[in-house]
Amino acid sequence: MEPNSENSVADATLLIRSECWEELRPLLKDLHPADIAELIESTPESLRAGVFDLLDDETKADVLSELDDAVEEELLEALTPEKISDIVEEMAPDDAADVLGEMDADRSESILNLMDREDSEDVRELLAFDEETAGGIMTTDFVAMSSHKTARDALEYIGSLELDEPLHSTYVIDNDGKLLGYVQIWKMLKAGNRDRTLDELAEAEAIFARTDTDQEEVARLMSKYDMNSLPVLDADGRLVGRVTIDDVVDVLQEEASEDIFKLAGSSDEELEYSSPFQASRARLPWLLITLGTGLVTSMILKAFMHSISTMEVLALSFFVPIVMAMGGNTGIQSSTLIIRGLAIGSFSGRNLYRVFLREIMTGMLMGGICGTAIGLWAAFIIGDGTAYPPAVLGLAVGLALFSAMMFAATFGAFAPLLLNRCKFDPAVASGPFVTASNDIIALLIYYGIIVLMLPAAG
Amino acid sequence: MEPNSENSVADATLLIRSECWEELRPLLKDLHPADIAELIESTPESLRAGVFDLLDDETKADVLSELDDAVEEELLEALTPEKISDIVEEMAPDDAADVLGEMDADRSESILNLMDREDSEDVRELLAFDEETAGGIMTTDFVAMSSHKTARDALEYIGSLELDEPLHSTYVIDNDGKLLGYVQIWKMLKAGNRDRTLDELAEAEAIFARTDTDQEEVARLMSKYDMNSLPVLDADGRLVGRVTIDDVVDVLQEEASEDIFKLAGSSDEELEYSSPFQASRARLPWLLITLGTGLVTSMILKAFMHSISTMEVLALSFFVPIVMAMGGNTGIQSSTLIIRGLAIGSFSGRNLYRVFLREIMTGMLMGGICGTAIGLWAAFIIGDGTAYPPAVLGLAVGLALFSAMMFAATFGAFAPLLLNRCKFDPAVASGPFVTASNDIIALLIYYGIIVLMLPAAG
Numbered sequence: 001m002e003p004n005s006e007n008s009v010a011d012a013t014l015l016i017r018s019e020c021w022e023e024l025r026p027l028l029k030d031l032h033p034a035d036i037a038e039l040i041e042s043t044p045e046s047l048r049a050g051v052f053d054l055l056d057d058e059t060k061a062d063v064l065s066e067l068d069d070a071v072e073e074e075l076l077e078a079l080t081p082e083k084i085s086d087i088v089e090e091m092a093p094d095d096a097a098d099v100l101g102e103m104d105a106d107r108s109e110s111i112l113n114l115m116d117r118e119d120s121e122d123v124r125e126l127l128a129f130d131e132e133t134a135g136g137i138m139t140t141d142f143v144a145m146s147s148h149k150t151a152r153d154a155l156e157y158i159g160s161l162e163l164d165e166p167l168h169s170t171y172v173i174d175n176d177g178k179l180l181g182y183v184q185i186w187k188m189l190k191a192g193n194r195d196r197t198l199d200e201l202a203e204a205e206a207i208f209a210r211t212d213t214d215q216e217e218v219a220r221l222m223s224k225y226d227m228n229s230l231p232v233l234d235a236d237g238r239l240v241g242r243v244t245i246d247d248v249v250d251v252l253q254e255e256a257s258e259d260i261f262k263l264a265g266s267s268d269e270e271l272e273y274s275s276p277f278q279a280s281r282a283r284l285p286w287l288l289i290t291l292g293t294g295l296v297t298s299m300i301l302k303a304f305m306h307s308i309s310t311m312e313v314l315a316l317s318f319f320v321p322i323v324m325a326m327g328g329n330t331g332i333q334s335s336t337l338i339i340r341g342l343a344i345g346s347f348s349g350r351n352l353y354r355v356f357l358r359e360i361m362t363g364m365l366m367g368g369i370c371g372t373a374i375g376l377w378a379a380f381i382i383g384d385g386t387a388y389p390p391a392v393l394g395l396a397v398g399l400a401l402f403s404a405m406m407f408a409a410t411f412g413a414f415a416p417l418l419l420n421r422c423k424f425d426p427a428v429a430s431g432p433f434v435t436a437s438n439d440i441i442a443l444l445i446y447y448g449i450i451v452l453m454l455p456a457a458g
Numbered sequence: 459m460e461p462n463s464e465n466s467v468a469d470a471t472l473l474i475r476s477e478c479w480e481e482l483r484p485l486l487k488d489l490h491p492a493d494i495a496e497l498i499e500s501t502p503e504s505l506r507a508g509v510f511d512l513l514d515d516e517t518k519a520d521v522l523s524e525l526d527d528a529v530e531e532e533l534l535e536a537l538t539p540e541k542i543s544d545i546v547e548e549m550a551p552d553d554a555a556d557v558l559g560e561m562d563a564d565r566s567e568s569i570l571n572l573m574d575r576e577d578s579e580d581v582r583e584l585l586a587f588d589e590e591t592a593g594g595i596m597t598t599d600f601v602a603m604s605s606h607k608t609a610r611d612a613l614e615y616i617g618s619l620e621l622d623e624p625l626h627s628t629y630v631i632d633n634d635g636k637l638l639g640y641v642q643i644w645k646m647l648k649a650g651n652r653d654r655t656l657d658e659l660a661e662a663e664a665i666f667a668r669t670d671t672d673q674e675e676v677a678r679l680m681s682k683y684d685m686n687s688l689p690v691l692d693a694d695g696r697l698v699g700r701v702t703i704d705d706v707v708d709v710l711q712e713e714a715s716e717d718i719f720k721l722a723g724s725s726d727e728e729l730e731y732s733s734p735f736q737a738s739r740a741r742l743p744w745l746l747i748t749l750g751t752g753l754v755t756s757m758i759l760k761a762f763m764h765s766i767s768t769m770e771v772l773a774l775s776f777f778v779p780i781v782m783a784m785g786g787n788t789g790i791q792s793s794t795l796i797i798r799g800l801a802i803g804s805f806s807g808r809n810l811y812r813v814f815l816r817e818i819m820t821g822m823l824m825g826g827i828c829g830t831a832i833g834l835w836a837a838f839i840i841g842d843g844t845a846y847p848p849a850v851l852g853l854a855v856g857l858a859l860f861s862a863m864m865f866a867a868t869f870g871a872f873a874p875l876l877l878n879r880c881k882f883d884p885a886v887a888s889g890p891f892v893t894a895s896n897d898i899i900a901l902l903i904y905y906g907i908i909v910l911m912l913p914a915a916g
Contacts, residue, residue, distance in 0.1 A: 189617035256714035264794035294780030322752030336722035
């Protein structure tokens with residue numbers, strides 16, 4: 001529900017098309033930075049800088065943090081380092097580090113040198129961390145107070161701060177900067193609490209991240225323990241920052257996108273603006289694996305032509321597409337369950353051996369049903385006019401599909417479980433890779449069973 | 459990083475196996491409810507109730523909200539309505555409604571009747587909303603104050619409350635209960651703000667949900683505008699609840715899981731405990747679509763056998779698996795981009811027509827590359843000993859793959875875009891459905907081109 005902003009965005013779009021900059025300016029003032037970012041993204045490239053120029057530095061800072069990387073980069077390229085340093089100074093340190101981290105080192109260095117010493121130091125510290133760790137997504141904006149202060153002191157101190165970001169609690173530390181716990185502001189307000197020390201009021205914070213904790217683990221912890229902010233400690237146990245829930249929401253979206261695109265044999269970078277060339281570059285490697293598998297398959301098929309008669313190959317080739325498609329889909333279903341289950345922690349505490357066993361049994365059950373169906377079809381509908389007795393053809397085709405599906409379910413579950421055990425990302429085993437393996441194996445099983453069964457009967 | 463809890467969980471697991479309940483009790487006191495929930499889930503079924511019984515009512519309430527639905531149900535079945543009403547009274551109203559909503563109406567009614575009137579009324583109201591709307595996920599725990607009160611009044615009032623959930627801000631309403639805005643607690647603390655009225659301090663809350671707003675829309679709004687809590691209004695514009703970010707994190711996870719499983723032709727219900735029968739029931743419908751497509755395919759292949767000679771069909775059948783697999787994968791890549799892009803709002807403000815055009819161009823580009831590769835392979839490696847001149851076979855096969863991939867990219871993008879336009883869930887068009895359609899079309903294109911080209915040359 002954004003009843004006002006939707007109209008304003010429509011009005012703004014019209015004003016941009018007619019380049020009425022002065023009429024646009026007051027309208028932009030009423031829009032949320034997230035809406036301005038969307039507006040700029042949908043503006044033709046040549047007019048984007050014009051819209052961005054109308055904003056004051058603070059709004060520019062907010063809008064930049066919301067923009068797609070590609071558009072952000074494009075807008076920043078047109079600005080001088082002096083101008084950028086003014087904007088970046090308005091940002092929270094973590095957002096500033098994100099922006100500067102995207103630039104080449106020379107340019108970001110010259111911008112950092114133009115910034116206030118205090119601001120630039122915070123940003124420099126954050127830039128040192130890997131982007132996908134707690135250090136890379138944390139902010140250094142937090143309040144930490146000594147444990148012997150009273151709630152009254154704390155409330156007074158908080159009242160004296162000029163804060164850009166919402167503040168809900170203060171961390172409590174000992175004299176060495178070690179984290180003892182936290183106190184939420186509303187708890188300090190409670191009658192009778194004002195004269196108590198933070199030490200007495202603090203809830204122990206047993207859950208924290210280190211600067212090098214992976215962002216996926218950060219997201220898992222915060223979502224498991226329903227936390228709005230997670231403290232980040234350095235190697236010596238000193239509090240150096242906190243990760244806020246809005247960044248974790250972004251991480252969860254990103255990680256889910258990453259897994260989804262990996263399953264399809266592509267990359268979530270495609271969600272950013274990209275040309276057909278960039279899209280092809282992300283997708284082709286997986287298609288080439290499929291192609292390679294297909295070429296191997298065509299060799300196998302050609303080899304079989306020599307081992308059984310032409311008419312026999314022909315009758316059997318009717319069912320090759322089914323066996324392959326069913327094997328591929330069954331495998332994907334199993335891998336998807338395992339990959340997603342591992343990603344969101346559904347299996348934590350569960351016996352993975354039993355999950356695996358369940359997949360094999362599911363494959364047998366579904367293979368039994370589908371194998372029976374295709375066997376009947378082969379025997380009664382297709383069987384006439386081929387080189388084999390219909391009943392034998394039906395039995396062979398049915399058995400082949402059953403085996404191929406059972407194998408696909410097993411392999412589809414096994415591959416990501418194995419990768420996960422070896423500390424690799426299970427999602428890479430997915431999609432095209434599992435499908436391609438299942439394609440070849442399904443074909444081998446199919447012709448293998450046929451060769452074993454049919455000559456005896458035929 | 460949960461250094462202590464990991465050890466405690468391991469200790470607890472040992473104590474459970476040896477059924478040392480009295481030794482277990484103090485250990486459970488130190489564990490986070492989310493950890494206790496995981497512990498219970500990994501405990502053999504027969505011992506779960508024993509562990510749960512050791513907890514006090516408040517912890518039982520917290521643990522229940524964290525448990526998988528299946529385990530929650532199992533534990534509740536063993537309890538009397540009296541016992542359950544004691545536990546449910548300790549829950550936040552939205553969690554209580556979730557628990558009672560899972561039971562049959564008679565049982566939940568008898569539990570509601572046993573509860574405190576005030577508690578049960580809140581829960582009854584929430585139970586009336588559809589589970590997947592803002593009303594279904596909101597909590598009625600919030601603080602709203604009249605606009606003419608001062609910050610000092612508000613701080614005093616908040617200090618007098620007994621709250622279970624964290625409170626970061628108070629909503630500001632007019633005399634009719636209509637929402638005017640909100641004030642964060644830390645802002646009230648600011649020097650000079652104490653004697654100002656809430657009206658003066660309030661930030662306008664332009665972003666809100668209605669009780670019937672879909673939970674996906676709620677998640678989209680909160681993640682777009684980086685909100686920790688979103689007000690929910692009834693049809694008359696009165697504030698009736700708020701959605702907190704931890705519930706949205708769950709929604710985002712759920713929705714991503716839903717899309718991922720739909721892409722694979724399955725259902726995210728599989729992530730809960732389920733038997734091979736339940737897993738098969740979720741997956742079989744999609745496999746049967748694939749099977750049906752395959753059977754149609756086998757008919758098409760049989761029909762082609764009559765239109766061209768046996769040897770010709772044979773040579774061409776080598777490439778059927780490749781053409782089908784490449785078409786299927788290309789289609790999935792396009793649908794995945796569109797479905798995920800629509801789900802997380804990447805295309806908002808972008809021209810969907812251009813996104814669609816890009817997919818067609820990507821399909822042409824990739825089809826050109828793969829078509830050339832397979833054409834050369836067909837001409838030089840497989841071509842010998844078939845019924846066609848190698849160059850003609852190569853050209854026909856290459857052109858067929860190019861067309862099939864271009865079509866697959868186009869259809870893979872078009873199907874979800876069309877469904878989205880018609881207000882259907884684009885994810886249902888995905889996975890097996892798009893693959894199956896692409897399989898048939900790819901085969902028709904393949905044999906169509908072959909029939910058109912080869913007889914003239916052969």
